[in-house]
Structures are given as structure tokens and as C-alpha cells.
Amino acid sequence: MSARQKLRQLLARPEIIVIPGVYDCLSAKLVEQVGFEVAATSGFGIAAATLGLPDYGFLTATEMLYSVGRIANSISIPLIADLDTGYGNALNVIRTIKDAVQLGVAGVLLEDQEWPKKCGHFEGKRVIPTAEHAGKIRAAVEARGDSDLVIIARTDARGPLGLEEAIARGQAYIAAGADILFVEAPQSIEELQTIAATFPDIPLVANIVEGGKTPQLSASELQQLGFKIVFFPLTGLLAVTQVMTACLRHLKEQGTTTNFPDLVNFQDFQELVGVPKYLQMEQKFK
Template sequence: MSAGQKLRQLLARPEIIVIPGVYDCLGAKLAQKSGFEVVATSGFGIAASTLGLPDYGFLTATEMLYSVGRIAQSIDVPLIADLDTGYGNALNVMRTIKDAVQLGLAGVLLEDQEWPKKCGHFEGKRVVSLAEHAGKIRAAVEARGDSDLVIIARTDARAPLGLEEAIARGRAYIAAGADILFVEAPQSVEELKAIATAFPNVPLVANIVEGGKTPQMSPAELQQLGFKIVFFPLTALLAVTKIMTACFEQLKAEGNTANFSELVSFQDFQALVGVPQYLQIEKEFAAENYQPISDKI
């Protein structure tokens, strides 16, 4: 079964799907180990962790696809990838989607911002025309073929153009063939309700960024409104940043980490990345275990 088929099975369940954001292979493996059945990459997190830069469109298509491809290979659960605007016009989107299929992604996010884009909860966003992004969604649907790749259309029009325009764009993107709608950064519970009311039969995404523009609601509350997916894209990144800062501050101040209690054991970390399994494989193919194979006549 393909990753896209697995994701579609999860979407067919009645309950809301809680999806953590990850930005590297280690985080993805930890999310899978914690029991999540699907994970999603955070463009914000990948930009910060690989470049040390904000989510301002600095990542190229090549860099993003390389990162998400490695993450997809590192886990057994479906991966949804944040692919920004698709990195150009409809032709570029088709190339991006074909690469996404080859990498084994389960789903992709395509947003309607102008390039270079910005984080959905930053100020100063600008969007392309409704018609242009609807065309890009149609191109993505064409490019995925029969691969079962799930296409999530995202609109960032709420901030620059208002909620009514964002809803109008959502209707156009669903009509263009998107499987799921993601209206980014609604600013109140009332706006979340309005989105859910406008799309009673469409799978909807809520994006919870701690400290961002969207109200902090529980998955149960969002499901009651009518949302199907809730992303927590930056939760792990923010948590790791706090822990790493505390670790480095103690190491600098005391010269050791003897009193730092937030470390996983070295043995547990080895188990997480598969050291015991690879040691066994290494022994199996070691020189001392070589046995010549007789030539067959």
C-alpha cells in the first residue's frame, strides 16, 4: 500500500487527525515512536534547522525536496510535506509534484502566496490571484496521475484580503481538484466556525502555532466545529530550542552536564537510530564470515 493510500485510509476515519510538525529524520522517528500515524514537515522548521534562517522563502525546491525525501525514507508512517508555493508557475508545480510522488510522499501542501513566501503567521504576506493558484492546483492534480498523492490547498488570503476572500479561494481550489482545504491563520473562534460552515463536506485543516494568530483550541473542540486535521507545526521545534538552550547554558556555566536531567540515555538513543540492528548486519557481512560460493556449471 502506498503512503498516499495509507493517508487516505486515515482520512476516512471519523475522528480528527492530530499531526505533529517535524523538520528532520530524528524528529520524524520520535513522532512515529510516540504513536503518531502520520507526520508533516514544517517549512519553518526546515529553514531554521538547515539554514538558520526564518521562513522567508530562502529554501530552494532542491533543498526542500532533499530534506523531505530523507525524512520520508526514515519512517514507516505517511509524510505530508510543506512544499510552499510549488516553486514557480504551473509547469514548476508539475515538476515538483512528480518529484514528490517519486520520493514516496503521502501528501503535499501548496499555498497561494507570492514568492518569496513567508510563514503563515508573519506579517506582510502577499498572495497571487485566485485564478493563478487554482491553475496550479489543477496542474498538481494532473501531475500526480494515479499515485494517490493527497493535495492540500492552502490559502493565505485571510491576512491581506480578508476571510471572505479566503473562503472564496477555498471554494475555487476545491473545485480545481484539491483533496483538503487549509485556510491559514484565522484569527478567532468565530472565523474558524465560519470556515467550517462554508465547507461542510470538505476535509479542513486547522494549524495551531503556539503564540500565533489562530486561537489555541483542543482537537476535540476543532472536530466539533468540523475540522478533520490539526497540525502542530512548530511545537517540537520550540520545545527542542528551549531544551537545547538550557543544556548549552548549563554546560557553559558549569563545564559539565552532571546536573542536567533532560538527557536521553546514550543507550536509548542508539536504539532509536538502530545501532543494534546495524551492528548485527555488519557482523553478518564481515570478512571473517565470508564463505566462497562454488562456481555453478
């Protein structure tokens, strides 16, 4: 069974799908090891990890797809790729989607911001006309062919234009052929309830950014509201930043890590990245 078929099977189940954000192969392998059934790339996470820059549209399509392809190849669970705006107009989206299919991605996320885009929880976002993004969704549907690629349409209109406009755009994007709807950054439980009530038969995404605009509800609470997917796009990156900062401060102050409590055992880390497997292969071909 392909990763795309696995993702579609998961979408057909009644349970909500909890999907952590990943930003490199190691974080993706950890998500798989812990037992999550799907991973999703975080555009913010990849920008921060590869460029040391915020989610302001600094990553090119080539850089993003290179990262996404390596991540997809490093795990056996389905990967949903944050592909920003598709990196241009409908013709650019066609190229982007075809590349994503070749890389083995299970699902993609396409948003309606103007390029260069921003993190969905930043101020100052601007969106393209509804008809233009609906055209890009139609182009994505055509470009995926018979690959079973899952297409998530995201609207960032809540911030600049209000919830009513965001909902209208969601309706247009679903009509254009998107499989899943993602209304970014609703600002209250009431807004989440309104979105769920408007789209009772459409798989919906909630995006929980710690410190962001959307209330930090649990997966079970979001399922009760009617959401099908919940992304935690930056959770892993924020945790790593916290622990690494503490570790480096400890080393700077004490000149040793012997009594730092939160380091992964070196043998366990070797297991994670497959050292025993490659040692065995090395012996085979000596």
C-alpha cells in the same frame, strides 16, 4: 499498503488527525516512535534547522525536496510535505509534484502566496490571483497521475484580503481538484466556525502555531467545530530549542552535564537511530 493509501484511510475515519511538524529525520522518527500516525514537514522548521534562517522563501525547491525525501525514507508512517508555492508557475508545480511522488511523499501542501513567501503567521503576506493558484492546483492533480497523492490547497488570503476572500479562494481550489482545504491563520473561534460551516463536506486543516494568530484550541475542540486535520508545525522545534538552550547554559555555567535532568539515555538514543540493527548487519557481512 502504500503511505498514500494509509493517509487516505486515515482521512476516511471520523476522528481528527493530529499531525506534528518535523524538520529532520530524527524529529520524524520521534513522531513515529511516540505513536502519531502521520508526520508533516514544516517549511519554517526546515529553514531554521538547515539554514538558520526564518520562513522567508530562502529554501530552494532542490533543498526542500532533498530534506523531504530523506525524511520520508526514514519513517514508515505517511509524510505530508510543505512544498510552499510549488516553486513557480503551473509548469514548475508539475515538476515539483512529480518529484514528490518519486520521493514517496503521501501528501503535499501548496499555498497561494507570492514568491518569495513568508510564514503564514507573519505580517506582510501577498497572494497571487485566485485563478492562477487554481491553475496550479489543477496542474498538481494532473501531475500526480494515479499515485493517490493527497493534495492540500492552502490560502493565505485571510491576512491581506480578509476571511471572505479566503473562503472564496477555498471554494475555487476545491473546485480545481484539491482533496483538502487549509485556510491559514484564522484569527478567532468565530472565524474557525465560519470556515467549518462553509465547507461541511470538505476535509479541513487547522494550523496551531504557539504564539501565532489562530486560537490554541485542542484537537477535540477543533474536531467538534468540523476540522479533519490539525497541524502543530513548530511545537517540536520550539521544545527542542528550549531544552537545548537550557542544557547548553547549564554546561557553560557548571562545566558538566552530570546533573542535568533532561538528557535522553545514550542507549535509548542508539535504539532510536537503529544502532542494534546495524551492529547485527555488520556482523553478518564480516
